[in-house]
Every structure is written in C-alpha cells, then in structure tokens.
Amino acid sequence: MHRFTYNGLPSRVVFGQGTLANLPAEVDRLGLRRVLVLATPQQEADARALAERLGGHAAGIFAGAVMHTPVEVSERAVALARELGADGTVAIGGGSTIGLGKAIALRTDLPQIAVPTTYAGSEMTTILGETAGGEKRTQRTLKVLPEVVIYDVDLTLSLPAALSATSGLNAIAHAVEALYAPDGNPVVSLMAEEAIGALARGLPRVVAMPRDVEARSEALYGAWLCGAALGSVAMGLHHKLCHVLGGSFGLPHAETHAVVLPHATGYNAAGAPAAMQRIARALGADDAARGLHELAQRIGAPIALRELGLRESDLDRAADIAARDSYPNPRPIERDAIRKLLGNAWAGNAPG
Numbered sequence: 001m002h003r004f005t006y007n008g009l010p011s012r013v014v015f016g017q018g019t020l021a022n023l024p025a026e027v028d029r030l031g032l033r034r035v036l037v038l039a040t041p042q043q044e045a046d047a048r049a050l051a052e053r054l055g056g057h058a059a060g061i062f063a064g065a066v067m068h069t070p071v072e073v074s075e076r077a078v079a080l081a082r083e084l085g086a087d088g089t090v091a092i093g094g095g096s097t098i099g100l101g102k103a104i105a106l107r108t109d110l111p112q113i114a115v116p117t118t119y120a121g122s123e124m125t126t127i128l129g130e131t132a133g134g135e136k137r138t139q140r141t142l143k144v145l146p147e148v149v150i151y152d153v154d155l156t157l158s159l160p161a162a163l164s165a166t167s168g169l170n171a172i173a174h175a176v177e178a179l180y181a182p183d184g185n186p187v188v189s190l191m192a193e194e195a196i197g198a199l200a201r202g203l204p205r206v207v208a209m210p211r212d213v214e215a216r217s218e219a220l221y222g223a224w225l226c227g228a229a230l231g232s233v234a235m236g237l238h239h240k241l242c243h244v245l246g247g248s249f250g251l252p253h254a255e256t257h258a259v260v261l262p263h264a265t266g267y268n269a270a271g272a273p274a275a276m277q278r279i280a281r282a283l284g285a286d287d288a289a290r291g292l293h294e295l296a297q298r299i300g301a302p303i304a305l306r307e308l309g310l311r312e313s314d315l316d317r318a319a320d321i322a323a324r325d326s327y328p329n330p331r332p333i334e335r336d337a338i339r340k341l342l343g344n345a346w347a348g349n350a351p352g
C-alpha cells in the first residue's frame, strides 16, 4: 500500500554543456536589469568573466563568499546590493557562494540565479545555514530557493580531483538519507537511487580524468538529483553528525561528509533494509555501507576523521551533542552507539 505526501519545489533548471551562454536570456526572463554577481575570492576571475557576459546588466561583483555563511559577510553583501541598486543576484560557485545568495534573498527578496560549480546541491534546496557568534543555525524557507539554476558541465572541469571526490560523496549523502526519510516518497526515491548510480559511475572517471566531459556530465547530473532530494525531504543522523563536526569542531564540510557517510549508513542498516537494498543496487555492491566505503577509497577521499584534524579527546563531546537533540532517523539515536560510530570514523576503520 502506497502512502505519501509529495511537495514539488518551484525552480527552473537548465542543464548541459556551455549552458552559461543562456545566462543573459535567463536574466531577461526574470526581468532583471542590474544583478550583483557573487563568488568566493578564489573564483573572482569566474565572476568577472560572468559579469562581462552580462554587460550592462551586471551592477557589480561581491567576491567575498566564505564557508558556513557568516552573517557579517551576508550583511556586507546586502549593503553593497542596496548601494548598487541591484535587482537580483547571480551566484557562481559551490555551496558557500550559493549560500550567500540565499542569505541575501532572505533579507531582501532579490531573485537569484545559481550557477553551481561543485556537487554540494544547495542550489536545489530551501535550506539556509548561517553562522553567528560561532554557532551555525539552519532554517528552511521558500524565500531562499533560487528561481533559476544553470548547470554548466564546463564549469566543473576545473574542480580539483580531491574536491570532486569529497563533494560527490557529500551529494551521495543527500540521496542516501532521502531513501530512508520519514517524509520520503516514490518520486524522491527514484531520483535518489538514480543519483547514487550516476555519481558512483561518474566519480571514479572524474577523479582519473578531471577534464572528461562525459564523466563530469554524469557526476553533475547525479549531483542535481541529490540536491533535489535534499530539498524535498528531511535528513537524519548523517547530516546531524556532519553539522556537529563542522559547526562545533570546525571540520571541513565536504571531507567530513565523505568520512562519515559509510559509518552513518552502517549505523542505520538494520533500521532501513529497503533503503539499504536500493543504495547497494545503485552502487553495484552487496552491502550499502561497505559499498560506500569502497567507493570512497577508490576515489581517494579521506576515510578518517583524524586526518581532518579532529582530536580523539573531542569524540565524547561530539557524541553528546549529536545525541542531545531529536531528529528523524530510522534507528533510534543511542549515545554510546554513536560514540562507537565516531570512534570508527575517527580511526578510519571499515563501517560496522
């Protein structure tokens, strides 16, 4: 017996190679005349090239996006948008830059065009995580969903192999948790299984040959579906652990997802057998958690939290924080079992 609720999100997606050429038309379609272009300092050159494409429709550039969307940075960007009379934003970059576009939209309602260059998936969600006073808080609101997303495979060719691997596993984590989400539904599950398969096929080829356009296309297609899954349903233990490790211990976002994913999947295995079957099938593996661990090793992703700078003495506190709040998860949140999971992930052991 099927029983579910399905909520579609209103966003327009343009996908392909060379699709950045569509940007002026998309800006026109939204009726924008003066957009503010957003980027990280590392991608300022991309922002300049993009602004040139827009000619007089680009009001200026803010190349100050940083990870975890600190409110001070967002407020500076909002001030610049107001000073320039911007009527929209174009964010070119990964989750950090797209997060800045969302933070501006939250405060100003300016329409957004997102041009993702990693596999993080933020462009497809109504989620915004912001940091203030050293604490990261997350909210879901339609106000921050980008109106238009332009996926251009060419823009991902420069994503270094190591970041491609960890960012790809970050994407897979969304699909894995979507498959056992309490508010899951058949459409999202189809997307999630297809996404895991596309990334599992694409990532090894991307890492071996970062400029292979077909492999990049497969990986970015998978990442889009993962982002859509993340945007549609609730996330569980895996995302909670990564939020704790990033927010309270300063661990890097994509790398942390890469290390934790096989362990969180192993923790939930008995609680979500049908999801595990679909994950394993998509990976072409016998077991979901082991399949993810093998994929991570094959693409050279980090496999131990200690490699990311977490101290062994932090594990107890991390387990305490992760076990403190309640959140949806197929297996109950048990503090000691989570401490064990974290210990294994810290040491780089195979998932339990």
Ligand code: NAD
Binding pocket: 040, 042, 043, 066, 067, 068, 069, 093, 094, 095, 096, 097, 099, 117, 118, 119, 120, 121, 122, 123, 125, 126, 127, 128, 129, 155, 156, 157, 158, 159, 160, 163, 167, 170, 230, 253, 254
């Ligand atoms: P990122 O955006 O911080 O990018 C990492 C680095 O790679 C940056 O220096 C960036 O400029 C560079 N880079 C990006 N694309 C590149 C390319 N194609 N070529 C060369 N360099 C490139 O990393 P991320 O993992 O994409 O995003 C992480 C952030 O996104 C975190 O703050 C996370 O919380 C957030 N996030 C939010 C959501 C959401 O739904 N709200 C989803 C996923 C991630």
